[in-house]
Amino acid sequence: MSFPWANEYKPTNPLMQWMDQRLPLPRFVYNAVGAGYPVPRNLNYMWNFGILAGFALVLQIVTGVVLAMHYAANDKVAFDSVEHIMRDVNWGWMLRYAHANGASMFFIVVYTHIFRGFFYSSYKAPREMIWLLGVVIFLLMMATAFMGYVLPWGQMSFWGAKVITGLFSAIPLIGTPLQQWLLGGFAPDNAALNRFFSLHFLLPFVILGVIILHVWALHIPGSSNPTGVEVKQESDTVPFHPYYTAKDGFGLGIFLMLYCALVFFAPNLLGHPDNYIPANPLSTPAHIVPEWYFWPFYAILRAFTSDFLFIPAKLMGVLAMFSAILVWFFLPWLDTGPVRSGHYRPLFRKFFYALVVDVLVLGYCGGAPAAEPYVMISQIAATYYFLHFLVILPIVSSIETPQPLPFSITEAVLGKDDHATLAPATPAVA
């Protein structure tokens, strides 16, 4: 679906006309991310991050597929094969650093994309399905990133696998058999490494599939925009190409500069030195933490230190960690306010920034050792996290008086000039 004033694909080249009648793939692309997709004219740079996330996924798939040509998923040789990539394979060091840091960049971009959604309430009707699919993509990303981190079979890989699969053992009755089924053994071993490699290769393509659904769902109502006012007329939109291909291109340039700075000047900045030690099942590293992008959730996991009612602390921690993401699925129905954009919601805006700070605090505690004061800070921050979604958001959205919205996107951009923005109030010819 699109707006009635969308440009129509009219190929002039006979070959493209021939193609269009048989397999209208160019038409599909033209309507999806070309001149045939009308987009609100007022998008700011926060709207770059969807395209950037797609770019990061392609980057990961390309570097990942070539790394898989040199990597060996066997517990005896996996670590050595990664060192072989680093030392012997032509450009292997660059490809591996590009892949490892590409994961970090992917998460930076996706977190920005998610928080853009929080601020502008992009999850509200009629865009709930886009949001739900986005949360599914995020969960798939987390699984993919975790399994990828296991592949080098260093100390952090091994103990990461042990701790994360250990989460499942918290489930009553079926926990331990489930963990053994996931690992194919009693502890992470060759069986686990092999299946993680298989799934790490598969899941990015599953993500690609869900992204197609995500973009499909997006094209039904069209893109949201910083005012949160829906498109009303042709003057509210511009074609995606060339306007937003250019704007996204600029954002992509900035992205690539940051990415290259990481890959070429600080490739191990976000990694852990312990992962350059081969996996040793008999010795746990003194300080095990996941990669930075899991820290907020890891802090929530560790925040539960004593049993609550009849639920053991361990199970509570696991439930809370998963709930921290699952609560996003309910967001469209927790925030019931009629206004979308945080720009027009003064009270909501304050709590949005509080949530940003809260997640940063959780992230910091998740990377810190499991000791005081970090445990207590995590407990407070984790409590606030759930309060935000389950209590604050429903209350704020029901008591808040939003500021007046502009009549249209055009008015928000050009001001209240009826002659410039709308047809004259009275017909010129009677």
Next chain:
Amino acid sequence: MSGATNGEGVRRRDFINIAAVSFAGVGGLAALYPLISQMAPSADVLAESSTEIDISAISPGQAIKAVWRKQPVFIRNLTPAEIAAADKVDVTTLRDPQTLEQRTTAGKTNWLITMGVCTHLGCVPLGAGEGEVKGEFGGYFCPCHGSVYDTAARIRKGPAPKNLEVPPHEFSSDTVVKIG
């Protein structure tokens, strides 16, 4: 008049449809079983499920780390003081109530054999090696999330829900123990 001719009830075609789809469904589900079962521990992994260990060189107060099912096992020769410390605890106050006697073989209560796997998330606790931190209860200490175990390897503090697991074991002789 039958249902098949007046358009009501179950027609022959309905029956064939349901039967065909059910049959295909059962077949499809049956085909899933091997796909799920292949992920469970394989025969060679299960075959490594017993090991014999010589414990003659472990003097009181010492402990060794052995390997069983690719996981560490702590074999500890408790001193009389450690046994006394474990027996002194009121069992009803424990998170996972067990006495030292329940966790060891009768007549060999000085041999405490447990998995070296924290019951929280599976890290290897410290305290079995020479000079490692034993925690405030003199047993084991898990550095990952701060669980503390006493001299009977019972959970006393921190997030772990259970005592360190005692693997099935028997003494083949006075100096050899078979685990698994």
